[in-house]
Amino acid sequence: QVQLVQSGAEVKKPGSSVKVSCKASGDTFRSSAISWVRQAPGQGLEWMGGIIPIFGTPNYAQKFQGRVTITADKSTSTVYVEVTSLRSEDTAVYYCARSGVRSEDPFDYWGQGTLVTVSS
Amino acid sequence: DIQMTQSPSSVSASVGDRVTITCRASQGIGNWLDWYQQKPGKAPKLLIFAASSLQSGVPTRFSGSGSGTDFTLTISSLQPEDFATYYCQQANSFPYTFGQGTKLEIK
Numbered sequence: 543q544v545q546l547v548q549s550g551a552e553v554k555k556p557g558s559s560v561k562v563s564c565k566a567s568g569d570t571f572r573s574s575a576i577s578w579v580r581q582a583p584g585q586g587l588e589w590m591g592g593i594i595p596i597f598g599t600p601n602y603a604q605k606f607q608g609r610v611t612i613t614a615d616k617s618t619s620t621v622y623v624e625v626t627s628l629r630s631e632d633t634a635v636y637y638c639a640r641s642g643v644r645s646e647d648p649f650d651y652w653g654q655g656t657l658v659t660v661s662s
Numbered sequence: 663d664i665q666m667t668q669s670p671s672s673v674s675a676s677v678g679d680r681v682t683i684t685c686r687a688s689q690g691i692g693n694w695l696d697w698y699q700q701k702p703g704k705a706p707k708l709l710i711f712a713a714s715s716l717q718s719g720v721p722t723r724f725s726g727s728g729s730g731t732d733f734t735l736t737i738s739s740l741q742p743e744d745f746a747t748y749y750c751q752q753a754n755s756f757p758y759t760f761g762q763g764t765k766l767e768i769k
Contacts, residue, residue, distance in 0.1 A: 577758070579706075587698075587706065587749055589758040603757035604663075637705055646753045648696040650717065652705035 544570050546638050546653035553659045554628050561624040562656045564638030570651075571595045571614075575641045576621040577649065578612060580634040593621060594643055628660045664688050664752050668761035674769040679740045683764045685733045685750035693729045694754040700763075701746045709748075710735065740766075 545567040554560050564576060577592030591602035595614035602610060611624045625632055636656045639649035665688035675681050685695065693713035698706035708717045710726035713733055723738040737744055745768050750761040 586763045587700075587751070587760040589751075589760070591757075601756055605757075639706075645756070646694045646712075648708050648711035648717075648753060649698075649706070649751075650708050650711075652707075655705055 544568065544640060544651040546570075546576075546640060546651055548636075548638060548653040548656045551657040551659070553661065556629055556660055556662055558628050559624060559626045560628060560658050561622055562636050562638075562658065564621045564623075564653050566619045566621070566640065570640060571616060571619050573643060575643055575647070576614070577639050577641065578610075578623040579637045579639055579649070581637070581655075582631070582634040585634075590623065592641075595619075595621065625658075628658075630660050632658065633660045634658060663757055664691060664755065664759050666750055666752055666759050666761040668748075668750055668764050670764060671762065672765040672767060674767045675740055676769045677740050677742055679769075681737045681740060681766065683735045683748055683750075683766075685728075685735070685761050687731045687733075687752055687754075690730045691752045691754035694752060695726075695728065695733045696751045696753055697724075697726055697735045698749045698751065699744075699746045700749065706749065737766075742768075 549563040575594045578590040593600040593612045600612040614621045638653040640651040641647040667686045695713045697710040700706040714726045747763045747765045
């Protein structure tokens with residue numbers, strides 16, 4: 543059974559950075575891509591980017607290029623998303639989601655979500 | 663980017679009703695369309711993948727159809743646990759994009 547366990551809630555100041563982790567259980571990494579999807583309060587879902595940990599090269603939505611970095615640590619089966627230059631609009635729940643390694647594979651397992659609040 | 667448009671944005675229905683939600687893509691995406699259900703405070707849950715394939719463990723009252731640009735999610739007989747928000751998502755090309763969501767409320 544696949545489990546994705548995310549790090550806890552964060553409160554950050556505007557202009558700072560945040561790094562959220564997503565630890566996968568078992569052999570998930572070998573046959574998975576991990577994406578990050580965020581959801582602002584009362585809003586819809588937004589795909590930020592993803593990575594296939596065994597290959598290591600991330601893919602980003604244009605909107606987040608340059609401000610978001612996704613990395614994977616195969617030794618701990620953990621994927622990270624770091625967002626820099628935080629602004630109030632980055633306040634959201636950040637989810638990691640697992641899919642197969644084909645680009646068309648669906649998100650079949652999700653983390654529990656991590657609330658990031660950006661406030662002065 | 664491919665734009666995904668869902669309709670309606672919200673719908674009120676009763677237990678036992680049949681409900682259909684539509685999703686339109688701004689360009690053809692083959693059958694690479696997935697449907698998710700989200701309840702308040704919870705992560706989304708995969709219901710349907712590749713337009714019409716039912717995810718394991720999902721009740722058979724959920725079904726999906728369509729290809730190209732027009733897709734539908736149908737719930738044949740609403741149950742109390744089905745009241746939630748539903749999202750479509752295209753998996754044809756990066757960046758993946760979601761519809762704005764359809765909130766299914768109790769009448």
